[in-house]
Amino acid sequence: MLSSLYRRYGKTNIYLAFLAAAVLAYFFWIRSGADNDSSSRPSSRIQSLLADGDEFTLDGRSLRILSGAIHYFRVVPAYWSDRLAKLKAMGLNTVETYVAWNIHEETPGRFDFTTGMRDIGGFVRAAHSLDLHVIVRPGPYICAEWDNGGLPAWLLRDPTMKLRTMHPDYIAAVDRFFEALLKILVPLQRVNGGPIIAFQAENEYGSYGDDVVYVEYVAAALRRNGVTELVFTSDGHDVKPFGSLLQTVNFQRNVSRNIGALRRLQPNRPLMVTEYWAGWFDHWTEPNHHVLEIDKATQIVTQILNEGASINFYMFHGGTNFGFYNGANDGRKHELPYAPTVTSYDYDAPLSEAGDPTEKYRRLREIIRRYVASPLPPVPPAVKKLAYASVTxxxxxELSHVAQYTPVTVSHRPLPMERLSVRDGVGQAFGFALYVAQISSSVKTVGVRGVRDRAVVMIDGRPIKTIELNEKDAVLELSLEKSRESVQLAILVENCGRVNFGQPPWFDAKGITGSVSIDGEEKNLLWNTFPLDFSAEYVKTVLEHREVWRATPVRDGSGPILLRGELELAVKPSDTFVSMEGWTKGVVIVNGFNLGRYWNVGPQKTLYLPGPLLKRGTNTFVILELHDFPTPPLIKLVTEPALGKVLERKH
Structure with a gap:
């Protein structure tokens, strides 16, 4: 056959024809292999989430988003997969998370997206491994009952700063943060083979302002840094249009009013409840633990789903405000002028603070089961809890001994925390500031103005006055012994959490933000200010100086003071709760990890201690107690959290 072809067309032409056929075959083989190879780049058939018409579509198929909020920065990484598996078992197909800017850029230009609870990429990949979609809400402002709404404290070093506006320095910081963050998240978009299907631009801006230019700038910054998935905004019932962005709504009750407002605003787009508030949070000193009754929750969820809307449970699992990251409210919409949030962020959510399915979880699961086609996976068991031996x-x-291990700022008047000469010149973000000066023993009054948020005033190390929350200004009458020419005045100020939701102008600096007067006059004293942030590095430094630690019992059982004890474990650690019965107010640190604040005024009475923070062998507990503590000083480790009646404040 070949010989006849040679005679008819010529040998050279036949070779060229075979060569062309081979090239075409190879090309189609490569294309076919790429389409079938799951390890190659995603197929062009993968489409972004679309919000055109009455329902969301993904890859050309309709999608009802059934989502739950879990904040990676409120859960120890060892439990991310457990919490996500329980989310999926309730029938949800998506997990939503905020991004807390202030944990990732503690110093301007230095980012951490990989360490511990900062590993947002690891959290997103954990969700992907369970075939969950992911919604990311990077802010830059997030509210979230989180310190300063997630905005870094160093933004407040400049007293002219205007947050959440087009202020040039603020915008420059946002640009830098987005550029770093989105290098992590853009490759995890669904169009790139990852699970992220949507991003939110800013957060509840309609409750703060109406600067459309600013919101559109934030959305454009996401796009400029590689975001190709859906971008949306969310607001309460006062939902407002921000350009062409998809609008979504946040609420707890009044389904008809809130869904109706959203439908009128954008009649030809999908309905999305980005925050269905499945519970609520608590403030210190508030008399009632906030819950949303199960019957009411199930009724409202049924109404939302019957409206054809998608839903995100805020929170599905609240977790914990570890360390000093709790936020506060400014009082204009709450009972108290300034109200800091408690350490627990249980939120009365379907999954408890310790990750246990609740009765609310079981009832909501039965409702969601009716709206999904496939059977729900089994619910993973609750994590084991143990009551360990008491820790003595x-x-x-004393604080005067540990202050020497911090860098001191010297000034002629007290400076706010954010303006102290620490952390590479960007100020102190969290914890306590100890202001120390020498005053004459003839002084009769000391006036302190602008305390943010609570202070213990001491003379020669002896507490004489507590300036409580919302006092802010106080005049102390002194009766000093004249045997010495001068005495030491020390003011220990606690930053109880920056406001996370408030109206402009918004500027919640901490420490002494005003002045200290002596006998009614402001004088240029020489102030030595020590930043006690109780970071893991600082606690390690204090523990290493064994020579400063003394054996208890101590003085008269009162603080401010640091105490230390040990727990020996011979078995694999399990979860537990630290009971602070008999103690007054302070901080608990375990193996260098700051669990958060306790306060006997309530309503929170215990602190959640996840098992992964403990270890076999010796576990070190450090407690900062500001006031009274039991004799002998011990704490109990119990299996259940406790909420208690709010007490009258003694200090």
């Missing part, structure tokens, strides 16, 4: 705090050290 067998040694102590």
């Amino acid at each position: 705090l067998s040694s102590y050290v």
Whole structure:
């Protein structure tokens, strides 16, 4: 056959024809292999989430988003997969998370997206491994009952700063943050083979202002840094249009009013409840633990789903405000002028603070089961809890001894925390500031103005006055012994959490933000200010100086003071709760990890201690107690959290 072809067309032409056929075959083989190879780049058939028409579509198929909020920064990484598996078992197909800017850029230009609870990429990949979609809400402002709404404290170093506006320095910081963050998240978009299907631009801006230019700038910054998935905004019932962005709504009750407002605003787009508030949060000193009754919750969820809307449970699992990251409210919409949020962020959510399915979880699961086609996976069991032996705090050290391990700022008047000369010149973000000066023993009054948020005033190390929340200004009458020419005045100020939701102008600096007067006059004293942030690095430094620790019992059982004790474990650690019965107010630190604040005024009475923070062998507990503590000083480890009646404040 070949010989006849040679005679008819010529040998050279036949070779060229075979060569062309081979090239075409190879090309189609490569294309076919790429389409079938799951390890190659995503197929062009993968489409972004679309919000055109009455319902969301994904890859050309309709999608009802059934989502739950879990904040990676409120859950220890060892439990991310457990919480996500329980989310999926309730029938949800998506997880939503905010991004807390202030944990990722503690110092301007230095980013951490990989360490511990900062590993947002690891959290997103954990969701992907369970075939969950992901919605990311990067802010830059997030509210979230989180310190300063997630905005870094160093933004407040400049007293002219205007947050959440087109202020040039603020915008420059946002641009830098988005550029770093989105290098992590853009490759995890669904169009790139990842699970992220949507991003939110800013957060509840309609409750703050009406600067459309600013909101559109934030959305454009996301796009400029590679975001190709759906971008949306969310607001309460006062939902407002921000350009062409998809609008969504946040609420707890009044389904008809809120869904109706959203439908009128954008009649030809899908309905999305980005925050269905499945519970609520608590403030210190508030008399009632906030819950949303199960019957009411199930009724409202049924109404939302019957409206054809998508839903995100805020929160599905609240977790914990570890360390000093709790936020506060400014009082204009709450009972108290300034109200800091408690350490627990249980939120009365379907999944408890410790990750246990609740009765609310079981009832909501039965409702959601009716709206999904496939059977729900089994619910993973609750994590084991143990009550360990009590921990005796067998040694102590006074604050005056540990202050020497911090960099001191010297000034002629007290400076706010954010303006102290620490952390590479960007100020102190969290914790306590100890202001120390020498005053004459003839002084009769000391006036303190602008305390943010609570202070213990001491003379020669002895507490004489507590300036409580919302006092802010106080005049102390002194009766000093004249045997010495001068005495030491020390003011220990606690930053109880920056406001996370408020109206402009918004500028919640901490420490002493005003002045200190002596006998009614402001004088240029020489102030030495020590930043006690109780970071893991600082606690390690204090523990290493064994020579400063003394054996208990101490003085008269009162603070401010640091106490230390140990717990020996011979078995694999399990979850537990730290009971602070008999203690007054302070902080609990375990193996260098700051669990958060306790306060006997309530309503929170215990602190959640996840098992992964403990270890076999010796576990070190450090407690900062500001006031009174039991004798002997010990703490109990119990299996259940406790909420208690709010007490009258003694200090």
